[in-house]
Amino acid sequence: MNRNRVVITGYGVVSPYGIGAEKMFDGLYANRSAVVNIREWLGPRAPAYHSLVAAPLQENPDPRDVPRTFRRNMGPLAVMAYRSCIDAIAHAAVSPGAVGSPGFGIVFSSTAGSVEALEESFRVYIEDTLRVLPNSGSFFKIMSHTCTANVAHALGLRGMAYSVSSACASSTQAIGIATDLLRRGAQEMILCGGSEELHPLVVLIFDLLQAASWKYNDRPTQTPRPFDAQRDGTVCGAGAGALLLETEASARRRNAPILGEIVGYATNIDPTSMAQSSQESIVACIRAALADAGVPPEEVDYVNAHATATVAGDAAEALAIEEVFRGRPVPVSSLKGHMGHALAAAGVLELVGSLEMMRRGRLVPSLNLETPCPEAAGLNHVPAAGLESRVRCFVKNSFAFGGINAVLAVKEYAE
Amino acid sequence: MSDTRVNGMVKDIFVEFFEVKESLVRPEATLFEDLGLDSMDMVDLAVELQTRFGFTFDRAADEEKIRAIRTVQNFCDYVEEKIKILNIKLPD
Numbered sequence: 001m002n003r004n005r006v007v008i009t010g011y012g013v014v015s016p017y018g019i020g021a022e023k024m025f026d027g028l029y030a031n032r033s034a035v036v037n038i039r040e041w042l043g044p045r046a047p048a049y050h051s052l053v054a055a056p057l058q059e060n061p062d063p064r065d066v067p068r069t070f071r072r073n074m075g076p077l078a079v080m081a082y083r084s085c086i087d088a089i090a091h092a093a094v095s096p097g098a099v100g101s102p103g104f105g106i107v108f109s110s111t112a113g114s115v116e117a118l119e120e121s122f123r124v125y126i127e128d129t130l131r132v133l134p135n136s137g138s139f140f141k142i143m144s145h146t147c148t149a150n151v152a153h154a155l156g157l158r159g160m161a162y163s164v165s166s167a168c169a170s171s172t173q174a175i176g177i178a179t180d181l182l183r184r185g186a187q188e189m190i191l192c193g194g195s196e197e198l199h200p201l202v203v204l205i206f207d208l209l210q211a212a213s214w215k216y217n218d219r220p221t222q223t224p225r226p227f228d229a230q231r232d233g234t235v236c237g238a239g240a241g242a243l244l245l246e247t248e249a250s251a252r253r254r255n256a257p258i259l260g261e262i263v264g265y266a267t268n269i270d271p272t273s274m275a276q277s278s279q280e281s282i283v284a285c286i287r288a289a290l291a292d293a294g295v296p297p298e299e300v301d302y303v304n305a306h307a308t309a310t311v312a313g314d315a316a317e318a319l320a321i322e323e324v325f326r327g328r329p330v331p332v333s334s335l336k337g338h339m340g341h342a343l344a345a346a347g348v349l350e351l352v353g354s355l356e357m358m359r360r361g362r363l364v365p366s367l368n369l370e371t372p373c374p375e376a377a378g379l380n381h382v383p384a385a386g387l388e389s390r391v392r393c394f395v396k397n398s399f400a401f402g403g404i405n406a407v408l409a410v411k412e413y414a415e
Numbered sequence: 416m417s418d419t420r421v422n423g424m425v426k427d428i429f430v431e432f433f434e435v436k437e438s439l440v441r442p443e444a445t446l447f448e449d450l451g452l453d454s455m456d457m458v459d460l461a462v463e464l465q466t467r468f469g470f471t472f473d474r475a476a477d478e479e480k481i482r483a484i485r486t487v488q489n490f491c492d493y494v495e496e497k498i499k500i501l502n503i504k505l506p507d
Contacts (some may be wrong), residue, residue, distance in 0.1 A: 068433070068434050069453070072455070072459070134462070135458070135459045135462050136455040136456070136458035136459050136462070137455070137459075
């Protein structure tokens with residue numbers, strides 16, 4: 001079947017390092033941890049937590065940058081999504097006319113609606129029986145498609161609008177779905193990505209499931225530790241990322257600089273565990289993405305791992321990567337040690353980080369990886385000092401609670 | 416507008432909550448056309464009245480009255496009437 005080639009022409013980033021992709025690249029290449037102790041932030045709730053570490057935003061997008069009639073429907077989640085999207089559009093230099101055309105769509109994602117707005121709504125509902133919700137925009141902040149709908153309204157979009165919600169696989173799936181829509185010609189351009197706001201409740205959920213790091217509370221920059229023998233769980237983060245994807249024909253027609261090509265996408269679900277994807281399901285997903293790309297394992301130059309630093313998750317992923325790339329030591333690293341785990345936004349932020357690695361020809365290591373765990377001993381980990389390496393094709397893994405796996409393959413663009 | 420305290424509090428709602436320029440909040444200004452409010456803002460206006468004045472609403476009676484409000488003056492009159500009906504004491 002003939003299908004359109006799908007290229008990346010812009011991105012926008014809100015990461016724990018700040019607003020803008022350059023701040024994220026600076027943090028990654030300096031091997032600077034964005035993880036901090038959150039005891040003060042949690043306040044009186046802190047004693048309920050084992051995990052007292054997180055990677056919050058060091059710089060928040062100013063809600064006042066959004067016109068009031070749109071802002072009233074946005075929680076922090078949608079404000080971040082909006083900021084990443086306008087930056088992606090500016091980066092790709094798309095004209096306002098194109099943005100408002102029927103061929104311009106959006107596929108955005110988040111784990112849930114704004115947890116901050118949800119908390120406020122329930123607080124009002126429970127404490128004040130004479131009021132129902134805090135204001136008219138409450139539902140529009142809480143609804144699970146809050147990012148997609150709010151960004152679309154604020155930008156005046158008229159094309160297809162989908163919302164994805166699959167926890168930590170969300171933005172990788174959003175990019176994959178956008179790719180599929182562009183391939184079949186349903187749209188010419190699509191904004192896609194994900195957003196995640198950090199809320200104490202999110203940290204508490206990971207804590208409850210014993211998936212959050214707690215042994216490094218007094219040394220926060222030393223955790224999370226992807227693939228390390230001393231890892232003890234992940235660290236929740238925040239942020240938003242957006243890609244501007246378009247068909248190759250669209251990009252060439254407007255002479256847009258092309259930053260990379262999405263060549264493969266696959267997703268599957270592992271029904272055997274809600275909390276943990278199995279090695280077998282991960283292997284199947286990576287192989288399916290490579291098959292979709294028409295790329296044999298030996299042509300992959302880098303794997304950007306999901307590796308959140310949970311004990312079971314990293315082990316399964318390490319064994320899966322080794323199984324797929326057996327015979328060829330493809331360099332592997334995870335960016336969770338730098339930025340924590342931004343859940344729904346993690347996939348897109350790490351994909352943008354990997355795009356920069358491809359552009360620079362220099363790979364970023366897994367921060368805090370000192371001694372690989374036995375399951376990851378067979379991988380070719382990017383050395384702590386980084387690695388000069390030409391990357392023509394990389395693979396981006398994302399796995400989520402619920403057993404959802406999603407994998408993208410990205411190539412350097414060549415006509 | 417008769418009660419200056421009510422007028423001041425009403426003006427505060429438009430300026431602080433709805434970010435309307437203070438100079439636009441004149442008695443004859445229409446809420447939708449001149450101040451740029453919309454139907455969702457009318458919901459929030461009711462919420463602000465609850466929060467700032469302690470209003471309670473009788474849905475049957477109040478919905479019709481709120482729907483009939485066109486201008487800032489209409490709105491002030493409605494607020495004053497409610498304050499009397501509910502016997503609300505405003506801070507001096």
